[in-house]
Amino acid sequence: MIPSLNLIAVPVLLSLLLHPSDETCPSMCLCTSDTLSCSSSGLTKIPKLLPSFSITLDVSHNQISWLGPASFSKMWGLENLWISHNQISDLASGAFQNASSLRYLDLSSNKLQKVEQHYFEGLWRLEELLLFNNKITQVESNALLGLSSLKKAYFSLNLITHFPFFSIQDRSHPFLSMLDLSSNRMTNLLWQDVKALPGLVQRGLYLHNNSFICDCSMYSMFWHWALREYDTLKDFADEHTCNINGDPRASIRFLRHSRFFNNCTVDRAVSLPVTVRFSRVLVWEGQSVQLDCQTSLSSTNLSFMWLSPSQGYITQSKIDSTLMSLFANGTLEIQAAKVNDSGLYVCTAVDIKEALNATREINVTVLLPEAESFNTGYTTLLGCVVTMVLILIYLYLTPCRCSCCKQPAPPVMPIAAYEPENSIFLPCAQDGQKSNSNKHVAFMQPMLNEQGPEWTHES
Ligand SMILES: *[C@@H]1O[C@H](CO)[C@@H](O)[C@H](O)[C@H]1NC(C)=O
Ligand SMILES: *[C@@H]1O[C@H](CO)[C@@H](O)[C@H](O)[C@H]1NC(C)=O
Ligand SMILES: *[C@@H]1O[C@H](CO)[C@@H](O)[C@H](O)[C@H]1NC(C)=O
Ligand SMILES: *[C@@H]1O[C@H](CO)[C@@H](O)[C@H](O)[C@H]1NC(C)=O
Ligand SMILES: *[C@@H]1O[C@H](CO)[C@@H](O)[C@H](O)[C@H]1NC(C)=O
Ligand SMILES: *[C@@H]1O[C@H](CO)[C@@H](O)[C@H](O)[C@H]1NC(C)=O
Ligand SMILES: *[C@@H]1O[C@H](CO)[C@@H](O)[C@H](O)[C@H]1NC(C)=O
DSSP states (O other), X not given: OHHHHHHXXXXXXXXXXXXXXXXXXXXXXXXXXXXXXXXXXXXXXXXXXXXXXXXXXXXXXXXXXXXXXXXXXXOTTOOEEEOOSSOOOEEOTTTTTTOTTOOEEEOOSSOOOEXXXXXXXXXXXXXXXXXXXXXXXXXXXXXXXXXXXXXXEEOOSSOOSBOOGGGOOTTTOTTOOEEEOOSSOOOSOOHXXXXXXXXXXXXXXXOOSSOEEOOHHHHHHHHHXXXXXXXXXXXXXXXXXXXXXXXXXXXXXXXXXXXXXXXXXXXXXXXXXXXXXXXXXXXXXXXXXXXXXXXXXXXXXXEEEEEETTTEEEESSSOOTTTEEEOTTSXXXXXXXXXXXXXXXXXXXXXXXXXXXXXXXXXXXXXXXXXXXXXXXXXXXXXXXXXXXXXXXXXXXXXXXXXXXXXXXXXXXXXXXXXXXXXXXXXXXXXXXXXXXXXXXXXXXXXXXXXXXXXXXXX
């Protein structure tokens, strides 16, 4: 009786454990260990019963038009959610309730028109938010509040005219390093707000292909970013355009053609810190080396100052001309580098007219010439060979062999260098009497100090 009951109960229990009844894989989806793929399966809404253990859910390329409240509440482990290429135009309040494990949310290529305050409530672990290629015209001021783990946010290819820059601060978004607002409809931003963004955000702020109106405050902002060589500007230099008087037909690439802004006085308040370019130079001792001071400043009327590890501050007027020279173009030349010239050289280029300065750091390492290091090795080798030969001669050809061979063989050790000054005469005769034989063996100085007296005493 009992065994037959078990026969029935075990498989049932097992199947319940492995596939709890409400967590089966929906027929239109592909379920693997922790990934659930329901892309391109004609879904019009998120399936109600999805396996709770999934970490990744892909419902992209469907016909979903909105996300209802607590759409993912059973999926407590969900970290990656792909809902791109749907028809979503709105998110219900609490759409992501109980989905606070989310780290990656892709809502790109949908029909969102507004990013409302409640959309991303509770997603404090979210690191990447993809909202590009929607129809967004407005981002509500607190929409990103609470996304304190956010690292990257993509808003490009929308219709945004204003963005709540003031809501992004060091303390609210300490990890945000990429904010993509390119290809939107921004005309004139509140540059004071943009300037107040944390440095990390400014460095990763993409604003190209908007509809900025050419003016001095806009140009001043980008001018400073260009000076600091932000990648966002370098990578899209040609896409940074502005419209003269707001007329889209009079569009100029302002990073390429700055003539229009010649009359602007750029605001110095944000002019620092300026780029530090860092490089490394290796030089052999005795050789001359030129350290150039090419910085982001391009004016022809710059003055230069170097800080060197061995000489301190070096300027045109204060220079020890026998050792180093400083050219008008800022290049510092060391005529014959010495090992203790190694270290960090910092050049500061100062544009007095524009009240700007920029620095360049060069880490100089002076190496001993190769020939010399070869010689050292060669000398060592030769010393060893000579020593071995001398020891052999000493052991087998010494005239006063009888007295010496009673001693245990001295702890012979090949030496590092054969240097006559360091060599000693080994006592050969008894009672510390020195033999007048000319044979000698070189030992390293420390060994002499340790062993010398002992032998003298014993022999
Ligand atoms: C969702 O979270 C609420 C509290 O925010 C809790 O009361 C509820 O039980 C949770 N639901 C699930 C399915 O975990
Ligand atoms: C610039 O933005 C428009 C839409 O505003 C978009 O169609 C176009 O592809 C963008 N161009 C580039 C080079 O990103
Ligand atoms: C710059 O100033 C000069 C002289 O004041 C003026 O002739 C010129 O039109 C101005 N350029 C622009 C682009 O405003
Ligand atoms: C600066 O001038 C010196 C001497 O005229 C020249 O040797 C050096 O190559 C120049 N440096 C740069 C970066 O042009
Ligand atoms: C650098 O080394 C030389 C000898 O090689 C020595 O005369 C000189 O005083 C040293 N300079 C410094 C700053 O240590
Ligand atoms: C560079 O600029 C900063 C800030 O204005 C200033 O404190 C510093 O003294 C300047 N350095 C030089 C060498 O002019
Ligand atoms: C300069 O280079 C040396 C040798 O590679 C390295 O030990 C040192 O840390 C470097 N100094 C700086 C400031 O990077």
